[in-house]
Amino acid sequence: MRSPLHHIETVMGVVAAGTMPVLDGRAETLIHRSWFRCFNDYGLDPRSTHRTQIESPVSLRERRARREPYLQVARSGMEQLYRHVAELDYTLLLADADGVTVDAIGRPSSDSPLAAGLVLGANWSELVAGTNGIGTCLAERRTLTCHREDHYYTGNLGLSCTATPLFDPHGELMGVLDVSAVTSPEARESQHLARHLTSLYGRMIEDASFMQHFGDRHILRLSQGSALVDVHAELMLAFDNDGLIVGANTGARRRLQLVESAGLAAGLVGNSLTAIFRNRLGDIWKFARGQQGSDLSVFDTWNGQRYHAAIVVPRTLATVGTARTPVTITQTIVHSDGDTLQTLAGDDARMRQLLDQSRRLASKPVNLLIQGETGTGKEVLAKAIHESSQRADKPFVAVNCAAIPESLIESELFGYMPGTFTGARSRGMTGLIARSSGGTLFLDEIGDMPLHLQTRLLRVLSEHEVLPLGAERPLAIDLHVIAASHRDLRQLVESGAFREDLYYRLCGATLRLSPLRERQDKAYLIERLLREEAASLDVQLQIEAEVLDRLVCYDWPGNIRQLRQVLRFMLSIADERGVRLEHLPEEIGVPVTPVVAPIGLSAPLSAPVTAAMKAEAILPQEGQRLLDALRRNRWNISYVARDLDLCRATIYRRMRRYGIVPPTHLH
């Protein structure tokens, strides 16, 4: 293999002869590849002097503000790493995805001119600085050492830089952790330890940021060595109440590949844990609730690789009880303090009447239909009714009919016998209808159920038995249905999109939830949600009276879901002086004044948020557009991404931002 030095000589020779031909041939190492890029694509002349480009303080401040939570996590990791390398005269740099350094620790003791670039705000992208640790690591997306003569510009030849890429909790490249020295031994091997430590701390920073980001989710931690799984999990998967994967750390993305099968989303996110592991979801939940001993092994579906597992429960749950306390998932969503139904409304005559009616109907053998705009709390009400009923100790099974792909809805609802399908689903499955037996089946967005399944559902409702796919004999079931839709089911019946006989079966009584703008108890709801959100974010903040007035006067097109998001947002960005008008998102009526923090390594790391971020963070029309697209595409994230011309990670990020949750199937 040719050495990079050889490559430099080749290029320099050609350049010295006064020609600039296109370098050809296959790049043999990543350093060669970088040289090709710098020479051919960017037209950089390695003989010219590289002058360090430093960002202006304003632009650097904005860069840092955009990455504030991540900077805090990275800073702790860097401080720990620095303790290992301080005596070796290394400087630690943290660069963002553009290659600009946004944090730095240590300064070379020598006053070599090389030290000029190892500072805050320096631009180390390949385009600006040629082949170097940070820029080349960003381009290659892997850990590397750019040792002395590997550097493109002669002015940087003495540097030795080891860099590792940092991916955000959605798998997008967010920056680079770099360890640089201005003096180092000739031999590249001298950087082995630096490389190992940089990579180790890079993963620790990513994982800490992952845990922080998905703190309100269950996180499955996996390791091939059981003793280490609690302290060092190589793989982490965040999952929601339906067992759907919502996040995967770098280790999991690298190690877990998916079995190709119809109905599985590409990549880990969006798939069920049961698509990845042979274990039953119920066993994983039992383990999470401490009902299944202290050890769990999971086995991947393709070659049976065994992993030791630990589960971290969501922060909100952890405050209710420990992982070993049996807490049902339902309890995480409906905040019950006695009578759950009672807490859903304050002093609003229509809502109080609706809740009284709900309480009276709760244990009666009538199916209920809940109508209301999106985000008005249809699912919350359905759960509260279930909890107030005599069926409370039996399962509450929620199915979002708009969310399950049409090809899967039949098998999900009715179940199937072993051998009906090949592959991961060969073991058979009890359908959601049968699982709800004795409890409540909540059919959300019932208006989106395909007609042929409406017919099957009607049969189940009239005969009280269900026939799984491939089964010869039906199973008897004790079925109670609460259905919901934001669309007017009567109109769907009139247009022929919904079966009239099913409509009458379902609506033993119709409960109509008021939109938030029409409710007289907004102040009560705001106060209740504020308390819940403050507890879940672990903050105690005062809120200005004028802010409350604005919240009460706003008309909330996204209803209670939007209210919750706005409150969470304001509590997240407010400082210790409390929530003030400037923390309100733009559409609630106040022009946003950018809140910026002073820059510098010792600058306070709390809450600097730019106007652009605020405007982007809360935008109900955008949220509504997204929700419409999700429904239109039956919650297939890949289709939605194509529909809206966005990447899948952005869809997931926006779903989280607007509190849009994928379908609930079963807990």
Ligand SMILES: Nc1ncnc2c1ncn2[C@@H]1O[C@H](COP(=O)(O)OP(=O)(O)OP(=O)(O)O)[C@@H](O)[C@H]1O
């Ligand atoms: N009465 C309430 N008290 C507190 N939070 C509520 C209440 N009603 C709804 N929420 C919150 O609003 C959000 C949306 O609730 P939910 O999913 O029940 O609405 P939905 O009407 O079923 O929405 P969609 O039509 O989009 O499915 C959730 O975050 C929920 O916690």
